Amino acid sequence: MQTDQVSSTISIQTLDEIRKVLRKTWGWLAFLAVISIGQAVFSIVFLFIRPQGGILAILIELASSALGIALAVFLFQASQRAKRYAESGTADELTAYHGKLKIYFTLTGLLVLISLVVAVLMGLIGTFTGYRG
Amino acid sequence: MKETDLKATSPQESPQPTGPLSVGRKGNLDIKINGTRGWMSFLGIVIIVSGAFTALATLLTGLMSVWLPGTSPGFWAWVLIVSGFIICAVAVFFGVLLLQSSSHAKKYLSQDSETELLKYHVKMRIFFQVTGIITIIGLSMGLILIMAFSGR
Numbered sequence: 001m002q003t004d005q006v007s008s009t010i011s012i013q014t015l016d017e018i019r020k021v022l023r024k025t026w027g028w029l030a031f032l033a034v035i036s037i038g039q040a041v042f043s044i045v046f047l048f049i050r051p052q053g054g055i056l057a058i059l060i061e062l063a064s065s066a067l068g069i070a071l072a073v074f075l076f077q078a079s080q081r082a083k084r085y086a087e088s089g090t091a092d093e094l095t096a097y098h099g100k101l102k103i104y105f106t107l108t109g110l111l112v113l114i115s116l117v118v119a120v121l122m123g124l125i126g127t128f129t130g131y132r133g
Numbered sequence: 134m135k136e137t138d139l140k141a142t143s144p145q146e147s148p149q150p151t152g153p154l155s156v157g158r159k160g161n162l163d164i165k166i167n168g169t170r171g172w173m174s175f176l177g178i179v180i181i182v183s184g185a186f187t188a189l190a191t192l193l194t195g196l197m198s199v200w201l202p203g204t205s206p207g208f209w210a211w212v213l214i215v216s217g218f219i220i221c222a223v224a225v226f227f228g229v230l231l232l233q234s235s236s237h238a239k240k241y242l243s244q245d246s247e248t249e250l251l252k253y254h255v256k257m258r259i260f261f262q263v264t265g266i267i268t269i270i271g272l273s274m275g276l277i278l279i280m281a282f283s284g285r
Contacts, residue, residue, distance in 0.1 A: 009159040014247040015151045018254050025258040028265040035268055089151035091158045098165040101257075109172035112179055 015089070022097070023086040029079030036072035040065040067111060074104040163242060166253070170238040177231030184224030191217030223267060230260045 044065045051058055078100035085093035154162070195214040234256040241249035 009156055010154045010247055010250065012151050012153065014251055015154060017251050019151055021251070021254045021258050025254075025261055028258075028261040031265050032261065032268065035272075087149070089149050091152045091154045094154070095158055095162050095165065098162055098169065102165045102168045105169050105172040105176065109175050112176060116179070 015091075015094075018094070019086055019089055022082040022094075026079045026082035026086060029075055029082060033072045033076035033079060036075065037069055040068035040072065067107075071104060071107055071111075074100050074107065078104060166238050167242055170235045170242070173231050173235040173238070177228045177235060179228075180224050180231065181228030184221045184228060187217055187224065188221040191221065227260070227263070230256060230263070234260060 044062065047058060047061050047065075078097055081093050081097035081100055084090070085097055191214055194217070195210075234253055237249045237253040237256055240246060241253055
């Protein structure tokens with residue numbers, strides 16, 4: 001293996017400990033991903049069985065479910081990378097795990113930020129139109 | 134943090150030896166952890182603030198139902214108030230965990246400390262584990278409520 005000839009920047013002992021921690025993490029990550037996918041699929045199915053609100057509300061619901069599935073897929077990929085690192089101890093898997101987690105947290109943060117901005121805008125619009133009315 | 138938290142409890146040895154982390158890969162890892170850290174802090178703060186707002190709303194609802202003349206809080210009002218505080222406590226706990234993870238990541242990146250990297254991973258494990266347990270509790274409670282109300 002090519003990596004065997006490279007000296008490690010982080011001690012093997014620490015990497016071993018991280019590997020053991022990830023062995024206990026990946027199962028929870030996979031569980032959360034599966035639950036999130038199930039939840040999103042359930043809400044899509046429910047939307048088709050009993051559609052509520054106008055076309056805009058349905059589209060928003062569909063978009064949020066699709067985003068939920070996308071987030072869950074990244075979480076599941078992170079879990080699989082963590083599992084592979086726990087099994088093989090290959091450094092590439094550790095960096096890939098952190099890469100997937102980074103995408104997951106970035107997307108979640110962006111979604112929260114967008115929803116906060118939308119909520120503030122809606123509040124302002126509501127207040128403005130309220131004063132006019 | 135307790136020493137036992139850092140030490141792996143599993144006595145099972147790894148089937149394959151752990152590979153070394155080269156300079157290039159460590160740089161890559163640091164970039165990814167740095168990218169995660171900021172969003173983690175942001176989410177932690179948002180969760181704590183929303184938890185505080187929930188607590189405030191619950192407190193106001195509780196006070197109004199207790200002290201407003203002509204009203205008395207019923208059993209379900211108390212259930213609502215207590216659930217509000219539990220939700221708030223859980224939210225603050227999640228927020229604190231995320232902030233602690235972010236703080237360990239920051240220390241690791243600034244001091245290049247291996248202990249901090251390990252603590253970061255442990256905190257992340259606790260965060261996902263607690264999220265999973267809360268999800269199981271929520272699902273169970275939802276199922277119990279559905280069964281209870283469908284029987285009526």
